[in-house]
Every structure is written in C-alpha cells, then in structure tokens.
Amino acid sequence: MAKLSILIYRNLMDKLPDSKTRSRGRPPASSDELKQKIITATLELLLAEGYAKTTMDRIAKESKVAKKTIYRFAENRDALIEQALGNWSAAFKTAFINDANNQEQVTELLQHGLAEIATQVLSSTAVAMFKLLQADFPGKNHLTDIYRENGVMRGRQILADWLQRQTDKQLIGKCDALEISNLMLSMVIAEPLRELALGEPHAMPMDYRIAKAVRLFWPLLTTTPKDSDEISENADLSSSE
Secondary structure, eight states: OHHHHHHHHHHHHHHSOOHHHHOOSOOOOOHHHHHHHHHHHHHHHHHHHOSTTOOHHHHHHHHTOOHHHHHHHOSSHHHHHHHHHHHHTTTHHHHTOSOOSSHHHHHHHHHHHHHHHHHHHTSHHHHHHHHHTTSOOTTHHHHHHHHIIIIIHHHHHHHHHHHHHHHHTTSSOOOOHHHHHHHHHIIIIIHHHHHHHHTOOOSSOHHHHHHHHHHHHHHHHSOOHHHHHHHHHHHHHHHHO
C-alpha cells in the first residue's frame, strides 16, 4: 500500500509543471537594475532631504532594496553618493569621443561636445545639486569635493584630453589644453548655471553662446607652435613688468 501511494505521488508530481515554469512572478532584478534603483534613490533623497538624511537605512527604504544588498555595491553612504554623482556626469565621456579629420570638423565636434556637457551640467538634477551646495550643512565640504571631481573637473579633463588629441593630429596649434578647457567651459556654463539657480531666464540661447565661445577661442587654437610660444613669452614678460 505504501509503495502504491509513493507511485501515485510521483505520478502526480511528474504531471505538475516545473517550479521554474510554475512561477509567474517577475524575474529577479539584474545587478544593473538593482544598482540603478539604489543610485536613483540616493540622488533623489540627497536632493529632497539633504546630506544628513541620506542614510543607508533611508536609501534601502526608498529603493526597496535590502540594506545587505546595497552593501554589495558600495561600502558606505559617501561611496553611494559618489556613484550617484558620477552617474549623471557619465555622459561627459561620450561628449568628446570622436576626433576630427580636418579643421572644419574641429569646430563642429567642439560645439557638439560643449552642447552635450552643457545639457548634463544644466540639467534639473545638476542645478538642484548646485543649489544644495550653496547652503551650509554637515558634510558640505566632502560633498562639494565629490561634486567637483565628478562634474566640473571631469568635464574639464575630458575636453582638455580631446584638445590635446587634436593637437597631436596637428589640426590645432600647441596650447595649454587644460587652461583653454577651463576658460571655455566657464564661459559656456557658469552664467547659465547661475541664471537657472536664481530662476532667471537665459540671457542668450545656449547654441549661440557656444558658437560665440568657439569663435572667441579659435585664434588661440589655430596658432602654430612657434606663434604659441611667442604669445606665452610676451605674456610672461608683460606680467613681470
């Protein structure tokens, strides 16, 4: 009788669908999906409630991800914030990924890359972060350092590297790529960022501002190495007089 019961049970179980097919629930989230949920929750909390209230417990609650899972992606809150800030500025990498084949393309790619960086730096998320950093709160200095490293300095270095590659291809003259990058991004972004933070309308359209910046800096980018050295020497002499 016992053997018959076992046979009947096995027969019934064989007819049931496999446990994997039986489950109609949503498949478990991938690591990339989990990470994105955590980063999104971190950034939203940071901007809505500030640095002090962006704790690992709150991030776990808002993202609906277990805290032990969050620790798989970051060792602490600051590491998560750094990832969140790095996430919105990741698009900087593609802004200047292509090199020019001639001088005409240099101006086209330069304007296109500046527009991509401006789109990220002047996004609602970036402006909200900029406004947050204007207030005093515990951890402000550390958060400002993370913001600068992943935003301002990252964009500046990417543009400088691109300018150097165009110099190496002899499409533009020798120049201080990092200095030109710093000045150009300041001209393109600083004033519009201030306007957005204060709720003021833009004084001029962004594409017009970028075109003007490129036109202003173009003579510096197209000097020959000899001309560039002479300009530097004259500048040094003027400053020492």
